[in-house]
Amino acid sequence: MVDLAEEPNTPIAFNQLPLSPETLNALNSIGYQHATPVQAGSIQPALEGKDLMVQSQTGTGKTAAFSLPLIERLKDEDCIGALILAPTRELARQVMQEAERLSSHVxxxxxxxxxxxxSFDEQVKILKQRPNIVVGTPGRVLDHLRRKTLQLTQLKCFVLDEADEMLSMGFAEELEDILKFVPKQRQTLFFSATFPANVKRYAKKTLNDPIALSFLGEASSADDLEHHYMMLPGVARHKHLRNLILELNPERAIIFTNTRKDAxxxxxxxxxxxxxxxxxSGDMDQGLRDRVMKKMRDKKIRFLVATDVAARGIDISQLTxxxxxxxxxxxxxxxxxxxxTGRAGAKGVVYSLASSKDLSVIYALKRFHHLVLQERALPTTPVDLNLKKVVTKPSSPNVPKESLGDKTRSKKETHDQAEVKRAHKNKVSGPTSIKKNVKVTPPIRSEVKPDTEAKPKSSQTESRLAKHSGKRRGSSRRPKTSTARQLLEDLKQSQHLDTKKVIHLSREELEELAQCIIASDRATELMRVILQALQMSLKPVKPDFQNRVPKKGSSHTRVSKNVEALHPDKSSGQSPQLYINLGRKDLRGGHSAVKECIAELGGLLPEDIKQLTVEESKASFVVNAEFQDDLIAAINGEELAHKTLFVKLKT
Known part of the structure; x- marks a missing residue:
């Protein structure tokens, strides 16, 4: 391949090329005075009828480079003399419009x-008029050829625009079939930004002794564009893109996504x-796509969000x-x-949101395509942006263990404990005389009378609490600690443990029992007996609370609840429920759609979303504790279904 990138970039006027007066008049009316390097290097050999493989970046004038020779060779013909194939409808229409402008004086x-x-029938009517050049996409061209509404018997030139994209999009089979209808004696032109191995193999079968020209060193993305990328801390993208656009305030821009859903x-x-x-995107009907493109060219649209259907050859001026x-x-x-962007010498800027999985692409762009990509920090949220709906990630509450224990204990109180609490509440008045989160009775390691254990401190509040604790100890009911000590005495005497009594112990009583065992001279032996007894008592309980609903008030209900207390799982203790403002009305597909959406936005698999309950406009769910913080940070601030999503701990 002849590399013309290093040749002196001396401007060549179109009147220096072997073009007819009609074509020069058309160029003058458009405002084209000088040929780009790809035009200056390709027009002459194409006019001589030679096969070409031309490699050049997009936005460098490739369309005129192959259109001008076709016009010159076919201006005196009365037949379909050239077939130009393009990978997308938008690119095909653009090639047609450019060829019409260049031939306007012919x-x-x-x-x-x-x-x-x-409409297929409308196209049949036009083809019957035998246009000089037919531009089309492979699928529709093949339909016309098979129905014999398109005749190529007098074809002189066959052109593939964006040949690499044509093959990568799966058109190889269609191209093979189209070639069966094309005369073997013809000129073939391949124009593309890249020539990977599959394109070279196809060119070897299709072209006849081609001239390979490369213009990669001309004004291209490596020279005329600024490339920046920003590494994302998680999977969230919307808020970072929004903040970036608000910070840069571009005049006009295209935003590329990989999927239609993201678009x-x-x-x-x-x-x-x-x-x-x-x-x-490709799922839009052609009329709507044409209207969008016209508005973009007429500068009536500031931002175009597109999939790769618009990435090839679309010429929109003044994209910054x-x-x-x-x-x-x-x-x-x-x-x-x-x-x-940066077309025809204009300055352009490219920004990319990248994650860790994109590092290989960034490396390839730097190493093999010689692009200078600069990493920059993510923009912060603008102060004037209204983000009242966005809820920031809740911080972990710094709550003393006693408070959490009291909260758990209040849910598992026995009837007798509740009665004691209500009786005491009636005796004490004033909000300052009750403090739930303070534990005033220290652990008992020996047989000391309760009345002498707690010594009031100097603080007035703590004095009240000590007094309040003394009243509770002086009540008619037995202290909680006696149950633990009684169990320990029974265990020492009989080497037998009543597991039902252990299961009914509160957290304080379990701590009391553990401390008493530690202080005993037979600690190891006593712990072994307790563990064996608990293990034997818990074995038959497991199938009951998994496979059937126990009757209210049954022993199985009490056992299963206390099993959770002894063995807290992630959904009860370590992974509290999360709440998201996303429900059935926001997504089609109901429960499964909400699960997949949460997993996708949070960077998880659907099976990681557990205990999902979906309501009309909200949902609650549980994830493993290790994913919780990352998921909240990823989803908070994301835009979906015309709302700003937020996730918070469910209270």
């Missing part, structure tokens, strides 16, 4: 475009914050920025996307 010269999504969500998010955006909402897996796709 008498009786016509160009037509055929692609899917529009939908991103466009909705931008419109919500007053940043007018339109979506362009390109944003990669997600980096593509293929570095060459990045180059094609980025080529939408």
């Amino acid at each position: 008498k009786d010269f016509s160009v037509t475009c055929i692609y899917g999504g529009v 939908d969500r991103t466009a909705q998010m931008l419109n919500k914050y007053g940043l007018e955006a339109h979506k362009l 920025h390109v944003f990669h909402y997600q980096l593509p897996d293929n570095p060459e796709v990045y180059i094609h996307r980025s080529g939408r």
Whole structure:
């Protein structure tokens, strides 16, 4: 391949090239005075009828480079003399429009475009008029060829625009079938930004002794664009993209996403914050796509959110920025996307939101494509942005253990304990005389009378608490500690443990029992007996609370509740329930759609979302404790279904 990148970049005027007066007049009317390097290097050999493989970045004038020779060779013909294939409908229409402009001063010269999504019969009528150049997409062109509504018997030139993309999009089989209808004696031109191995193999079968030209060193994304990328701390992207756009305030930009779903969500998010955006993706009907593209060219749209359907060849002037909402897996796709800005020598800037899995793409762009990508910090949230709906990640409450224990104990109180509490509450008046979170009785390691254990401190509040504790100890009911000590005495005497009594112990009583055992001279032996007894008593309980609902008040109910107290799982102790403002009305698909959405936004698998309960406009769920903080940080501030999502601990 001849590399013309290092040759002197001396401007060549179009009147220095072997072009007819009609073509020069058309160029003058458009305002084209000088040829770009790819045009200057390709027009002459193409006019001589040679096969070409031309490698050049997008936005460098490739369309005119192959259109001008076709016009010159076919201006005196009355047949379909050239077939140009493009990978997308938008690119095909753009090639047709450019060819029409370049041939506007040539008498009786016509160009037509055929692609899917529009009336087949209307295209048949146009083809019967025998246009000089037919531009189309592979699928629709093959349909016409098979129905014999398109005849290529007099074809002189076959052109593949964006050949690499054509093959990567799965058109190889269609191209093979189209070649069966194309005369073997023809000129073939391949134009593309890259020539990977599959394109070279296809070119070897299709072209006849081609001239390979490379213009990668000309004004391209490596030279005329600024490339920046920002590493994301998690999977959240919307809020960072929003903040970046508000900080940069670009005049006009394209935002590329990898999926149609992300294009939908991103466009909705931008419109919500007053940043007018339109979506362009393959699932839109052709009429709507055409209207969106026309508005973008007429500068009536500021932001275009697009999938890769718009990445190839779309010529929109005065785009100042390109944003990669997600980096593509293929570095060459990045180059094609980025080529939408900085066209025809204008300065452009490219920003990418990257995660750790994108590091290989960034490395390839630096190492093999010689791009200078600069890492920059993520922008902060603008102060004037209304984010009242966004709830920041709740901090872990710094609560004493006694408070948590009291909360748990209050849910598991026996009837007798509740009666004691109510009786005491009636005796004490004033809000300052009751403190739930203070434990005044120290652990008992020996047989000391309760009345002499707690000594009041100097604080007036603590004196009241000590007095209050003394009243409780002096009540008619037995102290809690006696149960633990009685169990220990029974165990010492009989080597037998009543497990039901152990299960009914509160947390304080369990601590009391443990401390008494530690202080005993037979601690190891006593612990072994307790563990064996508990193990034997818990074995038959497991199938009962897993496979059937126990009757209210039964022993199985009490046992299962206390099993949770002894063995807290992640859903009860370590992983509290989370709440999200996302429900059935926000997504189609109900329960499963909400689960998949939470998992996708939080960077988890659907099976990681447990105990999901979905209501009309909200849902609650549980995730493992190790994922909890990351999930909250990832989802908070994300835009979905015309609302700002937030996740918080369910109280």
